[in-house]
Amino acid sequence: MNTILEAIQKSAIRIKHAIDVKDIGYSQEQNSSGETQLQLDIQSDLIIEEELSRIETVHTIASEEKEHPMVLNEKGHYYIAFDPLDGSSLVDVNLSVGSIFGIYEGEFSGEKMVAACYVVYGPRVELVFAQYGKVSLYLLQNGVFEYVKEIQLNVKGKIMAPGGTQQCWPAYHKQMIDSFFARGYRLRYSGGMVPDLHQILLKGGGLFSYPGASDKPEGKLRMLFEVFPFAFIFETAGGKAVDGKGDVLEKTPRHVHDTSPCFFGSNDEVNEVLSVYAAH
């Protein structure tokens, strides 16, 4: 597992460099050599693929940027699903973005997840890694990820990050979110899952929601690349992650890119989601 964490760290340093290089961004234009410039998210995908392909224990990778999983080593036992650059459209407006990794043993299913990790590329580069009941925060300093502290959620928080298009939300979802705000919760939503959830984790708690809605009945966020890794991290940090009915990690996607409604947060807020949703 250490070699996987090291590969993620190397990938993060290379992706950060790619983000920083001025003339890459989203351009579809040709560069001076006449080659089509790679979009940043495709470039990030290739970086991670290259770093993980050096590790013998990695059997298969699945990426948000690839249609199908890719077998790297038949003898390996880790299955790694990743979103190379989540929220990449935010790079153009200079907001934070991130990479997300779910590490599974034997197959891609919530119950087979053994570790999860994400990297936030913001004013600083930070990495959060969850394994063996502990969530650790690292900070990139002088080219090295230094351990900072363990992350633990409070039982109740103050932040509300409500995803999706409000006019398409079910009425009971809207009432629930309104009622949180009526009790003093503060809106914190950038549109990047990684920084939005990172803020909730580091500020002690709250609720991030991306419900099923009339425009997206199964939500927007993909189980393998986005939902399961954050569910694992929130649960390890003492919080909860549900799909509205129960633990989201108990779900098994039928297809690699399947989505699920999702709610991540501290215990009190997620319990309230469960009771509101149970009544409908």
Ligand code: F6P
């Ligand atoms: O998966 C892409 C993503 O950008 C997430 O990072 C983010 O949480 C979500 O979409 C935002 O979606 P919306 O703009 O519909 O709230």
